[in-house]
Amino acid sequence: MQLPPFDTPGRFFRGNLHTHSDMTDGALPPQEVCRRYKAEGYDFIALTDHFVGRWNYPITDTTPYRDENFTTLLGAELHSGAQENGALWHLLAVGLPADFEPSHSPDFQPVLGQETGPEIAERARKAGAFVALAHPQWSGLTMADARSITAAHAVEIYNHESHSFADRGTGMPTLDLLLSEGRRLTLIATDDAHFKAPDAFGGWVMVKARENTPEALLDALKAGLFYSSQGPEIHGIWYENGRVRVKCSAATTVIVQAPGNASTMVTGSSLTEATIALGQLAQSPWLRVTVIDRAGKRAWSNPFWPADLADQANLADQAQASDPDAPPPRP
Incomplete structure (x- = not known):
């Protein structure tokens, strides 16, 4: 039995799901960020600037930089509430609506009266976003922290900036322990590029979709129809x-x-x-x-x-037995 996404109709599109611009703490304007990723052979990116009051809660508009060969997903890196270590949460939300309501997060310190991390993650998922735990090792996430984000679709298991400049770029232990506790999660590799140093083009996702559109890509991400890479295919x-x-x-x-x-x-x-x-x-x-x-x-x-x-194979065998003229299951 061939496994998804390889048995799924469509083709693979290469994309980065975690990037920053000068709308927050990145070095480059959004247009140049998009230009560079397109020039490097990417099919799409999500520009995920920091969703805090210091920069007026941006969901950076990258729609002007889409064309027939390159597209963008709107998103943000969400920050609200304190982790167990007292630091502010970092949560990736790709596919947010442009009018996603701001949290009460004036800057990068937790404050009274703001949403918790689990609450803002749940709100982002209900708004249609693909939600991921960002750089668990760099953030110092405990397992209690990780368990609390029940709205997550994925764990960021490789963050190129955190790996390159802090040697804390993995999320694999967090992912494996959550899987072993019964959570159904996927994994993503990203850049978290700010373009202030060589922090781009180091980790990406390969998404299988019928077309390179925001809607098709987001549906495929939520369905787990992708793999992640630093280079191998x-x-x-x-x-x-x-x-x-x-x-x-x-x-x-x-x-x-x-x-x-x-x-x-x-x-x-x-x-x-x-x-x-x-x-x-x-x-x-x-x-x-x-x-x-x-x-x-x-x-x-x-x-x-x-x-x-095994359940899928049994169902396919039962269907074949009940209808001998039905096409055989895919190898």
């Missing part, structure tokens, strides 16, 4: 007979991860296909795939749940 993932098969660009390592410390891998030179026997990992509640190239760059699949795939 994933061309397909199959789950079959206790094995995971992966097709990818040239790699040295392909890993299947499971809860706890469980993982298994294949290594080699210029691997473009790998079949990994799962063994005991086949009983895991969730699995995900990492592809690593010879430069150490990674691509990450979203998690998948083997029990769900």
Whole structure:
């Protein structure tokens, strides 16, 4: 069985979901930010300036910079309420309406009478946004913090700026622990670019959609129809007979991860296909795939749940048995 998004109609579009401009603390105007991403081969970006009163709560309008080959998603980095360490929340919200109501967040310090992080995340999701926990390691998120954001669709597992300038760019431990507690979450790699130093073009998502429009991209993000990368490409993932098969660009390592410390891998030179026997990992509640190239760059699949795939296969077998003339399920 080929897994989503690789079995889904459409094509892959490359995008960055976390970027800043001089509307807040970035160095470049929005038009130039969009120009640079387009020049670097991106199909879309979300310009997510800081949603605080210091800059009059901007949801930066990037609609003038869309064209037939490049589009934008409106969004913001939301800040409201205190984490357990006393710092203000950082929450990514992509696909916000332009009239999203401001919170009472005058600056980057928590104040009395403002929404909590969970409350503003819930409000953003209800307004139609794709919501993610931003840079968990850099933010010093505790697991109690992470658990509290029940409106999140995703965890930012790689933040290029936080990695480059603080060596705190991962969110993988947060994601894995939440998955093991039963949360159904996806993972995103982003830049968080401010263009004051080399902090752009280091992490992105590859979204499978029928067209490069804000509506189609946002629907695909919410449905988990994407993978994340620093460079490698994933061309397909199959789950079959206790094995995971992966097709990818040239790699040295392909890993299947499971809860706890469980993982298994294949290594080699210029691997473009790998079949990994799962063994005991086949009983895991969730699995995900990492592809690593010879430069150490990674691509990450979203998690998948083997029990769900077994249920789908059983339903397909039942449908085939009841209607022998029906087309067979997709391989």
